[in-house]
Every structure is written in C-alpha cells, then in structure tokens.
Amino acid sequence: MSRKSKRAKAAQIRETMAAEGASVRENTQGFNQGRYDTVADLENYEELKDEARQIKEDAIERLPELIDQLTEAIEANGGTVYLAEDEADANEYVSSLVESGETVVKSKSMTSEELEVNEHLEAAGANVVETDLGEWVLQVADEAPSHLVAPAIHKSRESIADLFRERFDPDQPLETPEDLTAFASEYLADAFEEADVGMTGANFLTADSGSMMLVTSEGNARKTVAATDTHVAVAGVEKIVPSVEDLQPFVELIGRSGTGQDITAYVSLLTPPVETATFGEDGLEGSDDRDFHLVLIDNGRMAMREDEQLRETLYCIRCSACANTCANFQQVGGHEFGGETYTGGIAGGWETGVHGLDSSEEFVDLCTGCSRCVEACPVGIDIPWINTVVRDRINRGADGHTYDFLVDGLTPDAEEGGMSLQKRFFGNFVTVAKLGSLFAPVSNWLASFGPNRWIAEQLLGVDQRREMPQFSRETLKEWASGRDGPADPDREAVFMADTYTNYMHVERGKAAIRALEALNVDVEIADVTESGRAALSQGMVRTAANHGKAVAEELLPHIADGRDVVIVEPSDLAMLRDDYERLLDAETYERLSENSYEILEYVYGLLENGADADALRDGDGEEIAYHGHCQQRTLGLAAHTEAVLEELGYDLVTSDVECCGMAGSFGFKQQYYEVSMAVGEELREQFSTPEAEGRTVVASGTSCHDQLTDLMKQDVPHPIELVAP
Ligand code: SF4
Secondary structure (H helix, E strand, C coil): CCHHHHHHHHHHHHHHHHHHHHHHHHHHHHHHHHHHHHHHCCCCHHHHHHHHHHHHHHHHHCHHHHHHHHHHHHHHHCCEEEEECCHHHHHHHHHHHCCCCCEEEEECCHHHHHHCHHHHHHHCCCEEEECCHHHHHHHHHCCCCCCCCCCCCCCCHHHHHHHHHHHHCCCCCCCCHHHHHHHHHHHHHHHHHHCCEEEECCCEEECCCCEEEEEECCCHHHHHHHCCCEEEEEEEHHHEECCHHHHHHHHHHHHHHHHCCCCCCEEEEECCCCCCCEEECCEEECCCCCEEEEEEECCCHHHHHHCCCCHHHHHCCCCCHHHHHCHHHHHHCCCCCECCCCECCCHHHHHHHHCCCHHHHCCHHHCCCCCHHHHHCCCCCCHHHHHHHHHHHHHHHCCCCCCHHHHCCCCCCCCCCCCCHHHHHHHCHHHHHHHHHHCCCHHHHHHHCHHHHHHHHHHHCECCCCCCCCCCCCCHHHHHCCCCCCCCCCEEEEEECCHHHHHCCHHHHHHHHHHHHHCCEEEEECCCCCCCHHHHHCCCHHHHHHHHHHHHHHHHHHHHCCCEEEECCHHHHHHHHHHHHHHCCHHHHHHHHHCEEEHHHHHHHHHHCCCCHHHCCCCCCCEEEEECCHHHHHCCCHHHHHHHHHHCCCEEEECCCCCCCCCCCHHHEHHHHHHHHHHHHHHHHHCCCCCCCCCEEEECCHHHHHHHHHHHCCCCCCHHHHHCC
16 A cells, blocks of 8 residues: 555545444444343353354355255246356346336345346346335435445434435424334335335255245345245355255354344245235235246355365355454444445455455455454354455565565565565564664664654654654563573473563563562573564465464474463464464464463463462552453453452453454554544543543553553553562
8 A cells, every 4th residue: 555545545534434433333332232142141152153154164065066956946946046157147137037117126135236236227227126224225325335234334313314304305304213214114115016026135045945044124025025026036155055954053143143133033934936925906916926036146156165265254144243343343334344345354255255356455454353253253254364365365466666675685574575565564573673672772762753753654654643662772582581590490481572572561571570480480581572473464474474483493392391381462372372273284283372371371370270379469459450452352361360460459440342453553554543543542431430540551462552551641561560579
C-alpha cells in the first residue's frame, strides 16, 4: 500500500466508522454477548462443534459423489439441477427461467449476491424484490450488505425511517421499529401476490433426499417458495451434507453462533418441488405444476477444495460469529471488513476463492490474528491462518517497490522483493530492535525526533501519533549473563525472551527471572528472541517458518536436557503452542508445544506443586485492574494469572473487554490507527468506572501495555513485575 493509499484508507475507515460504527457496534456486541449466553446453557457445545466440523470435513472430502447423489434425489423428486461453473453461467441459466416483465421474489440468498443475480435479471426486464427486511432496506437504499446474517446491521432505525420517508413518502410518520416493519410487510405482501418466480438460497442441502434447510428470522423463505409456481434455489456446492440426520448439530449451532438465539425463528426443511398452494387470481390455488430448479454454484469452490490452505473455508456455515466476535469488525463493520460480497474474518478466504486475491487485498489486513474467532466458529475454522495465507499470496504477487533497496540486504527475511516496505519493516522488527538497542540512547532520540517521525510516517506508514517504545542500552541477555541461579534448584527452565522483552521492556524479563529463581528454578536465557510472530502477522510465512526453525534448533536441546521453556509474551507462546503446527514438522511442533509455558501459568504450576508463595511479593490488598491478552484467553491461560494474583493477596478487577486494539504492529500503522484507538477506548472506559478507577493497571501483552499506557496515561506493568521479589 502506497503512502497515498494508506492515507486514503485511513480516511475511508474514519468515514465508515463515523457513519456506521455505532449501529455496527451495538448490534455485533449484542449478538456476541447472546452467543456467550446461549452456548453457556448448552452442555454438549464442544461435542456439537466437533460433530459439525467432522460432517463438513467429510462432506467436502466426498463432494463430487454428494453432488451426484443430490442430483439424483432432486431429479427423482421431479426437480432439475444445474451445476454452474461460474457467475456468468449461473446467471444465464437463472435468466432462462424468468421472462421479461415477471416479478421475482427473493429470500435468504448471500450466494445470489455473489452472482449479482438481481442486476442480471433486472437488465433482462424482470422485477426483482428482496423480501427479507434487511435485504429489502438495502435494495431500496442501493447498498451492499455489511454482515453475513444481518445485512443492514450498519443502519440505525432513524436512517431507515429517513430512507422510507425519502423513497415512499408515507402517509403516516414511521418512527418505531414496529411502524417500519409494518410498512415493509405491507409493501412486500403486494410483491408476494404479484410474484411469478421465487428465489431462495439454502443453508444446507441433503444429498440423501434432496431436502434443503433454510433458517430465517422472518419466515420469508417459506413464503417465497409457497407463493410462486417456480422455485429457483441458488446455493454453493459446499452447502451439501450427506443426510437429513446431519442437520442436527447445525440446527443447534447456527442461531446460537450468529445471533445468540437458542434457535433461529424459522427453520424450514423443504423437499422441493413443494406441494403447497400458491396465490392465483381468486386467492389460493392448487399446485399441480410446481417447478423446482437448484442452481449449484461452483464459482471457484472446487478449486478451493483442491487448495490445501483455502479448503477449510468451505466448512463455513456463514453464521457470522467470526465477525461478531472480532473487535475490529465491531468498530468498522463489513463495508470495510469485506470484499465484493462476503464480510468478516472469513471473507478473506471466501473472496479469494470466488473473486480472486484482488478482492481480498483491501481488507484482509484488518484481521489482527488475535484468534478469538477460532473459538467462536462452530466448525473451528482457523480464520487467522487463512488470512495469513491470503496476505502471503498478496505479498508474493506484489510488484517491485521503489524502496526495496532500503530493506534488501539489511533484513534477514526470506521474501521476494516487491512487498510493501511497511510490512517488511514490521516483519523484520528484530533487526530494528537490535540496532536500536546497540545505539541507544541516540536511537531513542532519533526515533522520537519530530522530522524523523514524519519521515517514518511517509516511508513506512508508522503513525506519528503513536509513542515509540524505548530501546534499552543493556539487553536482558546482557543483564542475565553470568547470573548465579539457586544452589539446589527444584526445576530448570530456559527463558525465551521475545524481541520486546530483550531489547525494550527489559524490566518484565528481569522480573520473570527473579520470580523463577525465587521459586527455586534455575534459569538459562535462550539465544533466540524472535518466534516469527512479527513476520507471520505481516503474511511473511516463509520468514516466520525460518524463525521457527531457529527457535527449534535453540530450544530442543534444552528440552532434551529436561528444561521447561518459559515465555513472557502470550503471542509468542501462541506461536509455539499453535502456529508452529503449520510451520514445522509434527515432532518438533509437539516437543515445543508440550514443553512451553507462559510465565504466570508456570508460576501457578510451581505454586500448585509446593513452591513457597512467600518467596514472591505479597499483594497486601493492592487494588489492581487487570487486562489479559487475546491469545492468552484463547490459550485458556488468563485464569492462571488471576489465580496467582489473588493467591498473593491482590484485590483484582479484570476487564471483560477482550481486545485492547493494538495487536502488535496493527495500531502503529497509519491506516489502522483510528480503529485501534476506537477498540482501545472501550477498554479505557471500563478501567475508568468507579470500580476500577485509581487502580494500578496491569497487562500481560506488550501491545496491551503500549495501548493502555497511551490510553490511561500511566505506566502499565506486566503482572510478573508485581509479584517478583
Ligand atoms: S468462519 Fe465460522 S464463525 Fe465465521 S461465518 Fe463461517 S462458520 Fe461462522
């Protein structure tokens, strides 16, 4: 992204947040909270997720066979199946079913957005009417959906009332949601009566019987099918599951995951052609000549199936939980966080698969890789990984850059030239940190000197409003070298100081080592500091893998000698516990993953196993406000920190705002600064309530530290700095 486009992107995001942010925030956060509440009541939630994942894995594996089976079943029922290769093919077929002048009523079809069916049919002289309220509002407003299941989520009640007033000039003022809904229902009732063709999507298609499942909030899919003689369903091939029995876990999961409802208002199971009566000239009539066409869309999906990295995207059931849970999506919504059709975290995979990489480039970097969506996803898709792969492919496809000479030779990455200078700067931050530390304090002065900040913003897109971290002249490794450990240690550990801890936030590293030694652990410092997280977050997968190999080379001999690996930065631990599975061989990954611990998780384990808590500093009732870290939560580790702090006598309140918004380099980037601050503002507000105000603010991650220091205007230590003697 050029300097100009970074500025333009920042302006565009600012504008969208101002216009749509409040509605998006209110709705997505409501859905997300609803998900927490409803899945908490579901005893077998994890089993249902596993079952759903397994069904989708199996279905995609057997897809060609299931397409044949579904075709046979539908033809036996009297319907027709058309397998459309791409958008043009699908549109041509659909157009052949609709005559000029006919009215088409539509319900529940994101896939038809992908095909832009409406435009196509309208160009051929048909009258197309969306019947789901949100879709209809967007049709009237001539806008694109901004959410997978609530397409008009970005619109407030007031803006919808204004729109209706402007377009329809109603006799009565429309103010309440009830007024608006009643007006829309009346308008749409006429459309149903006039309709010649009904078009729907399908949430699931069952190969055994040719049945389809549609989940809707207003029941319009049923009406659409019942009101017309011709039913055209358009659905991606990935919607097929083997049998009707396979629908069960999805019925349980889809409403809960998406909108936080125990079950979606209408769950329709149809085996078309249906025999329901239709509207005729004299009211309802018989339905002898019902016609059903299923248009099964490939449009890149079969190629995604062959693509090892994108294949998982096809498991998606389009529930939108990934979008609702995403802190950035909650601020900007799907008009910034999506491509031509699809939105949210998973849009990176969908858009790449169905529209190509160009369609993903604009938004895919809004995924910070925090991984909260993985937990929210009912089929466990590793969405951050898909986005990383997409970034990597975009990086590799980039054209040569004027400033490549600035990084080529200076940086140890394994990427081809042409990648954005901003990405290479942040992806190779360890090099910057080494030099910064070597020449501190001069480098600190240079890094904060106004004209240099301006140059950094012009060249690298590092936002001038961000305070730069200070490099330490003495690195953690230098401080720790030659240190005498306990005479008779109970355990031995190797401490992997991340780049920030070694070169900048040295105090938290010193505290970690002091705490471990106080608990009778002998500590060695690892020679590597870079896990590859910085490179991975820029989509530099090959460079990240190289760092992973270096980490393995360094740590495996320590593990073989019986040492535990202890890490202070949660996002680095997540590399060893999760991401390395994709980057290293299975055995190496397992060894590293099984033997690595986050510092407070390790302290918790030591105390549980008899270590003397009195060796650590007593909290003595000190009031603290604690913010965990996204990845720490995903790894299930936040509870350990809280338990240790409470055991040592701290009076603790914990933020339930899950993300600080900084996310590594994300908040430093000019184009994303405003989003980052908007996410962080919610955390600041929570720590400014009467319950939390005046407390010592403590955070586990480097990014959280930087963001909270900025927001709260106070120093924000790591919890280990509180408890270390
Ligand atoms: S990726 Fe998962 S969470 Fe996101 S829409 Fe698809 S199924 Fe739902």
